[in-house]
Amino acid sequence: MANFRSIYKVQVFLTILIHLTLALYEDQVGKFDWKRSFVGKVKYVSLEARRIIVATEENVLASLSMNTGDIQWRQLLEDPNDYQIELLQVDKEILTVSGSHNTWLVRTWEINSGTLLSEWPLNTDQNIPSKFTVFEKKLYHIIPVTASHVEVTVYPLYDVNANQRKGILRKITAPWIKDSSECVVANSYFICLESNQLYFLNLLKDNADFQSRPLDSLLGSSLAKTVLIELNHDTPSVLLVQNNIAKLATIVENNISVKPFDLMPNAVKFKENEHIYQLEANDNRDKLIRVKAKDFQTGKDVFSVDLDYPIGLGAPIILGGQSIGLVTKLFLTTTDNALLLVHLPEGKILWTREEALSSIIATEFFELPISELDASIEHEFDGDSDIISMFTHRITTQINQLYSLLSGGQSRKNGVMVRDEFGLHKIIVVATRAGKLFAIDTLSGSIAWSYRLPNIQPFLSTDKKEEMLLLVQRTAKYYPLPAQCVLLAQDSITGLGVVFQFDPITGQSTKGIQRLNYKIVQAVLLPYPNKNLLKPFLVVSDTLEVHLFPKDSISQLKEHFSTTFLYIADPKRDSLNGYSLKYSTEDSLKLTPIWEVNFQPSNLVDVSAKPINEIVHSQGKVLYDRSVYYKYVNPNLLAVATVTPDPNHRSVVSVYLIDGVTGLILHSASHRRAKGPIHLVHSENWLVYTYFNDRFRRMEVSAVELYEGHLQSNSTVFSSFAVSQLPDIQTQSYILPAMPLKMTVTLTERGVTNKFLLIALTNGAVIEIPWLLLQPRFTGMPCGPEESCIPYMPEIPIHSETTINYNQTLSRISGIEVAPARLESTCHVLVHGLDIFYTRVAPSKTFDLLKEDFDYRLIVLVLVGSIVATFVTKRLAARKALKRAWKIFHKKDIDKKIEVMRICCIGIVK
Amino acid sequence: MNFYLKLFLSLAFFLSVHADISVEEEYGSGRYVIEGRVFPLSDYQTGNLNNWQATTRVHVNGGEFIGFVKKDGSFAIHNIPSGSYVIEVLHSEYTFEPVRVEINSKGKFRARKVNNIQTSLINQVPYPLKIKALGKTRYFQIREQWRATDLLFNPMIMMMLLPVLLIMVLPRLMNDPETKKDLEQIQKMTKFEVPQVSEVVSNFLASNTVQSPAKDSNKKGQKPRKRPVTKE
């Protein structure tokens, strides 16, 4: 009964708090949210007068400020997985060619604002990778057709009516050309390297043919593989790289010749002067990189400058540059996708951009450690001090605490970050595709530390999603032990597993990078901390061997062998397999298969478990008749989505709820004539998923909720093996009038606060939708505010006020991460993609905190005012009474005097 | 029957001719261009956004194809195969209504309003598209501002202030000897004629309180009644 009443109270309480308008106030903008924008890994660059135009692998065209590196404008072209920018040419306007295979789009843009000036499609029949170049206001499209010929199509670029644009096609026979041929465009020449012959073709001459020179005659006979690299220059020239030594080959009047000096393969040259710039490693530990300029004709060193190269960045290459008089600016990019602008001759780095952050793969939120001051209280019982010193110790620390409180906050003292009262200040550790770890401060959005792991790449998991794992072994709660986190990824060359242990607050690692000798299939954090309060984790290799980290925590795991279960999703066989650790021994961990679900011929698209740190506060739902309907809260439940190609229904989306211990399929639903993208959100006793309904051509979202019924079978311990009855399942579907990209649900400390779904849409908005709006309604039961139930609406209303990122449009969102704050009402949200956006949401409003527009001044003023008024009126009243008394006394009117005395007495009594 | 067939044929022919006129097919690859024009709100409202073209994008099916807006507000999205598409114009400050464009296999275009609930309902709009901004997007709640008039006209405050005024001002008036005289005169004149409302009420109450215990004691034996007893 008590249980029931508490549930009821909470429900009513929260119903009062819900008003479906949960928008921000305009003055809250930027108070606790921040946004960082990125462009991605740069492919092509052009340095202009005051700006740098970049084209990136994210299929983005952007203009960066020369002075600060800030983005001036940014245009996102089509999906980078399908299309890529293949040509960037900046003249009076910017020209880009982007696309893939046989569909290309030629666009011109205004330099100052990034407005589109013109766009025309360039389609060919040949579905082959091709090259583009611009020469004398003409666009050359070069397609090498294997073992046959090279097609060169010339399009006029300007002064042409868009509809009448016709290319002039020319075919040049080239029977030697292969798929593997290396070809580059250097100035007006098309140069290919094939079986030790160098072929070159003058594109400008209408009737020119390929000419060839054997490589041996240029470089001397060598067995080493030769690589062809183009060099940006007025005279057509290329670099021939053998054994990491480059030779410069130039074509003058249809004759190719090699210069007698050696260069680095990273050598570049700009139009403005006759210098070749190259980067060399330096022995000086403070200045690791040296820039060397060589003369183009003689190869003699002109000058060399040591750079103030920041530590922690990967190896750089020069992408572009600009020389005005003596001043040269070099635009560098690094192996970890950072961008740098170098100012020569000083060798100063003007700015750095960490573009690795444009592709975050894994994130984790960390609470900060307590301050030294707070921690010193813990020292009270250290050693064998007597009671007086303990007492004085406590008093002094508490006085210090009071002092620091009065002197205004302690969240950032001495540059060390410490925990705040409400857990609003956190550190976000992110792992990026480039293999670089960053720690971001939630308050400012600044990078606290970064760490580059060389040769690291993410795993490819179900549905070809890239994944890295960040496992939290120990949080910062256990002073004086530092927090510990682990990154699991794979080696980019061998594909074998990589384990990296580090302290998430400082970024320091004691063990460094551990490279494993097996591939990682699955890894799981175990909830059994060892004596150092470190949670061990299991790694399953591709041969189904199990490895425990750290190894000495086997004694903790040993007791739990028979109750530890694992599942592995196999996207190749479209199956889900369950394993038990039951038959393991201390010496060898062993997986025993105990169940299997086989979805073939359907394709396994997504598997979603519940958030591990989720707490279900309320065990039931109160119905209209005040009875409790208990939730089916199974922590082992997995949600699985499959897509089946079907001849009758085109494609069928099926969603399953599977118990992860027994493999029992508790629920399955299939949507015919539906297709992906499917997003699953699995929390408490419900599942929400979205799919595209092909019949009605609209996005739909379905909610599934599981209940045990009016009786709770076992309120203390849940066991997947004890199946007394199958859960009662309620479902309902809705129309979602938007295209979702990612979806997640808010998470709070105790789970009391209402749940809100956060949905990232293709239009760059992240909206919040209350779960109450989706919660399936019970048929035949009243639905109204008293039942905390919103009447069914088939189309979910999306208001612009529910956009948590207001007008800060976010591009190519690849994930939304949530973490609870210590304040029950509040949840941290990080949205990442090409932009990073952090904010805090309070689904039931900040009910545990005074409103931030609470007027402290007014209340103090009113209080002080009323106190002052009390005293003043008291005085005035006394004076008045005295005056009146005297007045009456002078009149000597006895009756009146008595009367007045009476009044005074009453006044005093009052 | 024959007649109908002929009619049908000629109709189809007409349609295909019509389609040829309205469609710009590219290189015979069965790919089409969706064209249209974006109209922002009138100039005085867009004055601070003189560069709205660069920040406006056109999404087809949520970004499957992308169009950019030129200086004159027009857009053209190339390489689109036949099918049904939702065209959305995106701008962070303005809201635009999405439009569904259907291109059949012959290349005939039809544009209509997006209706997710009644998908078969056709509400045709002209093609090439003319997309007008519905209005400025409201992202923020308006904070309730503190205004003195709000406070003053609050019934509670009025209730408080009026008595205060009466208490403060009336005695002042009394103190003035001339008005006092006037008042006294008026009071003398009206003293016995009209009994004051308050007096009547207080007399009534007083008599009630005095009488009620007596009444109660009288009725005690007959009817025990619950009543708050006023204490003197």
Next chain:
Amino acid sequence: MKYIAAVFSVLISCFLISSNSLEHDGSLTIKLQHALNGGPNPVYTDRGHITIHSLRLKQAIVNQSPLTDIEKHQIQKLAEDNELYKIKAIVTANDGTERTFISAVKACMLAESELDDKFAVSLDYMGRVIGVTSLIASKATCEGAVVPLDKLKEFTTSVYVRHSETGAIPDTASYIQKLEREREAQEKGEVKDNRSFLAKYWMYIVPVVIIMVISSASNPEAQGGGQ
């Protein structure tokens, strides 16, 4: 036109709801094997057959022979050691395709239930088997149990064929009807504000009354002062 559309969508939704079963009926035979040896390397021996003639009707015929004494002892031993009782189900569909599934339950729960076990045969939307799971109906688990041999005679097996439900679709028809009704109601006449005069304007009346009372209450004193 709208009306027709509404009717049409009603029909569609009716059709979808009524099609909440398989498109094609089929039959299945499941060959059951169990491992009674315990330990990590199970050795499967035959246990019986399950024949499902019609997936639509969900009727199953279970064919199992009584346990031999050795098997009974083995099960008793498994239960005592808190081992897993493992099942292998070889499913043959009527098109001849064969699929093998494994499943496991706690042996002590099986013994405590006196060999009353259940099989959930889960199908996808086309009637293909995606999982066969063995279950014991129980409210609690056990950690090993000694069960007398006379309670372990024969398997009482029930089979549940579980279809994939047709996913819910947004209920637009009733919503459109509701909107229609509301519009009609609105056309019939606007809702009047039929509160009483007092209920509407109490906030203006109450202060006036209070002020009157206060002013008149303070007057007698003033009068008294004047006299």
